[in-house]
Amino acid sequence: xxxxxxxxxxxxxxxxxxxxxxxxxxxxxxxxxxxxxxxxxxxxxxxxxxxxxxxxxxxxxxxxxxxxxxxxxxxxxxxxxxxxxxxxxxxxxxxxxxxxxxxxxxxxxxxxxxxxxxxxxxxxxxxxxxxxxxxxxxxxxxxxxxxxxxxxxxxxxxxxxxxxxxxxxxxxxxxxxxxxxxxxxxxxxxxxxxxxxxxxxxxxxxxxxxxxxxxxxxxxxxxxxxxxxxxxxxxxxxxxxxxxxxxxxxxxxxxxxxxxxxxxxxxxxxxxxxxxxxxxxxxxxxxxxxxxxxxxxxxxxxxxxxxxxxxxxxxxxxxxxxxxxxxxxxxxxxxxxxxxxxxxxxxxxxxxxxxxxxxxxxxxxxxxxxxxxxxxxxxxxxxxxxxxxxxxxxxxxxxxxxxxxxxxxxxxxxxxxxxxxxxxxxxxxxxxxxxxxxxxxxxxxxxxxxxxxxxxxxxxxxxxxxxxxxxxxxxxxxxxxxxxxxxxxxxxxxxxxxxxxxxxxxxxxxxxxxxxxxxxxxxxxxxxxxxxxxxxxxxxxxxxxxxxxxxxxxxxxxxxxxxxxxxxxxxxxxxxxxxxxxxxxxxxxxxxxxxxxxxxxxxxxxxxxxxxxxxxxxxxxxxxxxxxxxxxxx
Numbered sequence: 001x002x003x004x005x006x007x008x009x010x011x012x013x014x015x016x017x018x019x020x021x022x023x024x025x026x027x028x029x030x031x032x033x034x035x036x037x038x039x040x041x042x043x044x045x046x047x048x049x050x051x052x053x054x055x056x057x058x059x060x061x062x063x064x065x066x067x068x069x070x071x072x073x074x075x076x077x078x079x080x081x082x083x084x085x086x087x088x089x090x091x092x093x094x095x096x097x098x099x100x101x102x103x104x105x106x107x108x109x110x111x112x113x114x115x116x117x118x119x120x121x122x123x124x125x126x127x128x129x130x131x132x133x134x135x136x137x138x139x140x141x142x143x144x145x146x147x148x149x150x151x152x153x154x155x156x157x158x159x160x161x162x163x164x165x166x167x168x169x170x171x172x173x174x175x176x177x178x179x180x181x182x183x184x185x186x187x188x189x190x191x192x193x194x195x196x197x198x199x200x201x202x203x204x205x206x207x208x209x210x211x212x213x214x215x216x217x218x219x220x221x222x223x224x225x226x227x228x229x230x231x232x233x234x235x236x237x238x239x240x241x242x243x244x245x246x247x248x249x250x251x252x253x254x255x256x257x258x259x260x261x262x263x264x265x266x267x268x269x270x271x272x273x274x275x276x277x278x279x280x281x282x283x284x285x286x287x288x289x290x291x292x293x294x295x296x297x298x299x300x301x302x303x304x305x306x307x308x309x310x311x312x313x314x315x316x317x318x319x320x321x322x323x324x325x326x327x328x329x330x331x332x333x334x335x336x337x338x339x340x341x342x343x344x345x346x347x348x349x350x351x352x353x354x355x356x357x358x359x360x361x362x363x364x365x366x367x368x369x370x371x372x373x374x375x376x377x378x379x380x381x382x383x384x385x386x387x388x389x390x391x392x393x394x395x396x397x398x399x400x401x402x403x404x405x406x407x408x409x410x411x412x413x414x415x416x417x418x419x420x421x422x423x424x425x426x427x428x429x430x431x432x433x434x435x436x437x438x439x440x441x442x443x444x445x446x447x448x449x450x451x452x453x454x455x456x457x458x459x460x461x462x463x464x465x466x467x468x469x470x471x472x473x474x475x476x477x478x479x480x481x482x483x484x485x486x487x488x489x490x491x492x493x494x495x496x497x498x499x500x501x502x503x504x505x506x507x508x509x510x511x512x513x514x515x516x517x518x519x520x521x522x523x524x525x526x527x528x529x530x531x532x533x534x535x536x537x538x539x540x541x542x543x544x545x546x547x548x549x550x551x552x553x554x555x556x557x558x559x560x561x562x563x564x565x566x567x568x569x570x571x572x573x574x575x576x577x578x579x580x581x582x583x584x585x586x587x588x589x590x591x592x593x594x595x596x597x598x599x600x601x602x603x604x605x606x607x608x609x610x611x612x613x614x615x616x617x618x619x620x621x622x623x624x625x626x627x628x629x630x631x632x633x634x
Contacts, residue, residue: 003257004038010261011035014268026085027268030078031261037071038257040064073114075260076159079214080107082267083166086207086607090173093402093611095427096618098169106162113155120147163215170208173610177201180617187624197617200610207607210266217252217259304481309490313498315365315440316377316433319400319424324371325364325439326393327417329356340414342457345392346385349438350463351456354448361470363442363484370439377435377495379502380531382522385438387508390414392436395506395536400429403612405539406506411629419626423619434504435495441484444470478568486568488518489525496529503533511546517558517569520583527586550587554580 011031014024084107087100181197329352330338336351357367365374379399383392394410397420401409412420424430448466455462475483495501503526505513513519526533537543555576560566573579620626 003254004035004042007031007035007038007257007261010265014265024268026078026082027264030075030082030264033071033075033078034257034260034264037068037075040068040071041253041257070118073117073155076155077107077111077114079260079264080110080159080162082264083162083211086267087166087169090169090607090611093608094173094614095402096611096614098172099165100169103162103165103169106158106165110155110158110162113151113158117147117151117155120151160215163211166211167208167215170204170211173614174201174204174208176614176618177204177610180613180620183620183622184617184627187620187622187627189624189627190630193627193630196609197613200606200613203606204610206266210263213259213263213266217256217263302481305487305490308481308484309487309494312440312484312487312491313435313494314374314376315363316375316379316435317365317370317439318372318375318430319396319432319434320430321370321372322393322396322434322436322439323417323421323430325369326413329369336456339458340388340390343389344386344457345383345389345438346454347456347463348389349385349443350451350454353438354443354466357444358448358466358468361442361444361468364439372431375433376499377440377501378433379504380435380492380495380522380526381504381506382513382519382526383436383506384508384513384516384519386512387506391508391538392506395504396434396436397424398536399504399534400424400432401427401615404536406536407539408616408626408629410538412626415629416625419619423615426619437485437488442470444468445473445482446485447472476564488522492522492525492529492531496526496531501531503531505533505535507535507537507542509538509542511542511549514550514553514587515558517555517560517566520553520555520558521569521572523586524579524583551584553583553587555583 011028011034014028014031080103084100084103087098087103090096091098091100177197177200181194181201184193184197330348333352333355338348338352353364356369357364360367364370381392381396383395390410390413391406394406394413397409397413398404398406401423403409409420421430444466448468448470449472451463451465453462473480473483475486478486480486492501503523505519505523507513523533555570555573558566560569570576616626
């Protein structure tokens with residue numbers, strides 16, 4: 001009963017942190033299964049030599065025994081699933097192989113064996129109830145022995161092999177982090193990098209310890225249970241030997257729930273989290289109903305409108321092309337010098353994109369300057385033109401590098417672009433295609449001939465206007481077929497329903513994006529269309545410092561390039577107050593909100609941080625190039 005109490009305490013502890021993350025919920029579920037199994041074991045052990053579930057429960061003995069065995073197998077597979085989630089996340093974040101595919105196959109074999117075992121033993125429980133037990137006892141025992149001695153060892157063998165694979169993978173990560181830590185010490189890495197390496201190195205070590213605990217107890221519990229529960233009367237052992245075996249098996253069963261409870265606590269990382277309460281915010285479903293094509297009404301049924309929408313959707317640019325633009329196009333502009341700390345996206349559009357495409361009078365994405373040519377967008381980038389262009393590109397790089405914040409990519413973009421390209425090439429991400437309005441929209445049909453207020457932040461001079469022959473389209477009612485800035489919602493619908501497309505939200509350091517009407521409208525539309533959304537911030541501090549400014553967002557007070565655009569957006573919203581409430585939930589909801597990933601890290605997210613450090617550390621390879629650009633990421 002003491003072991004059940006300990007397992008129950010761990011289950012209660014995890015239950016108090018149930019809402020911290022989906023990963024913590026899964027760990028809590030395993031802890032509850034482990035606790036119930038421990039309770040059944042405690043009820044059965046009336047004495048060391050007796051596992052008959054007492055006189056009161058004797059008639060239910062077989063059912064209780066098989067229930068415990070079923071819970072044991074469920075717990076076995078559940079623990080393996082928890083480990084698999086860590087290996088998958090470690091591989092994705094580090095861009096290295098840690099045998100997750102092999103581990104997944106071993107778990108699948110165990111699951112198939114568990115189903116076969118459940119069906120067989122279930123039949124053995126039901127069969128004696130519907131037939132005469134006379135003359136069948138020895139046959140049933142033989143079937144039971146055959147089943148248990150074949151399927152159970154096979155499951156256990158796969159479990160042992162899978163656990164060894166997991167231990168070796170976490171040990172490999174630990175050794176890599178230790179080597180990276182030593183190299184970082186030799187290159188005078190900043191204190192923040194060293195402390196992060198030490199922290200994740202300990203994490204990888206504790207993950208290996210947790211899996212080892214689970215392996216040891218799972219490996220020795222099964223034979224102990226087989227001996228104690230059902231079969232020790234078969235062996236011709238003396239009374240002293242039986243007593244000794246009984247005590248050993250008793251302590252094994254006593255320690256097993258405690259060991260597994262300790263293992264899941266280590267693997268969950270919940271001992272580092274604070275208690276969280278269920279969300280009371282307005283609900284914006286995490287998984288909205290599938291988007292029905294009949295629920296979206298295009299602004300126009302004109303075939304020319306549809307062709308323009310499809311054309312816009314094919315104006316994505318590869319990451320290789322974006323980097324080529326940054327490295328070769330921006331520095332060669334005559335009469336203008338780019339200042340990364342000062343110049344914004346609107347400055348780059350006025351001084352680089354519009355002049356370069358003036359002779360062709362086309363969008364940059366379809367011009368001859370785009371070395372890889374236009375492609376169907378895989379990722380739509382939502383951003384505001386008042387954001388620094390370096391930060392916009394860094395947010396895109398952060399997405400390609402699977403980084404949550406773009407601080408490090410932004411620093412490397414200025415200091416070591418070659419290293420970024422090298423790493424992106426190894427990850428196979430240079431061909432990833434992004435849709436950015438500054439490149440995808442033909443600026444010669446929208447803004448090139450007029451500039452009422454855009455000034456260079458250094459010279460304070462108005463940016464020059466373009467003298468091409470193209471006519472800027474006037475679209476007062478938002479229904480012009482030729483206009484390319486009134487079809488974003490239709491284009492998003494087209495991308496979401498004709499293939500995979502994600503949304504990256506590139507947030508500026510002042511969080512002005514959330515006060516731009518078009519940006520918020522795009523974010524809300526992407527959520528409605530069930531597009532995967534990823535928030536890219538400079539750092540966690542950016543959100544913490546500007547959080548109060550977002551608490552009372554109202555679409556009626558948001559800004560747009562012109563009042564007409566704002567009126568068009570508001571006209572499409574049926575209930576503005578309801579829309580405002582949903583925008584708040586979209587941003588802040590702890591379960592499905594855009595900033596939920598910035599909450600306290602559990603073990604799964606910490607494993608991602610370990611993989612991230614492995615990725616950057618191996619890319620640095622002792623040169624110190626990464627650590628020179630490193631700073632505290634919080």
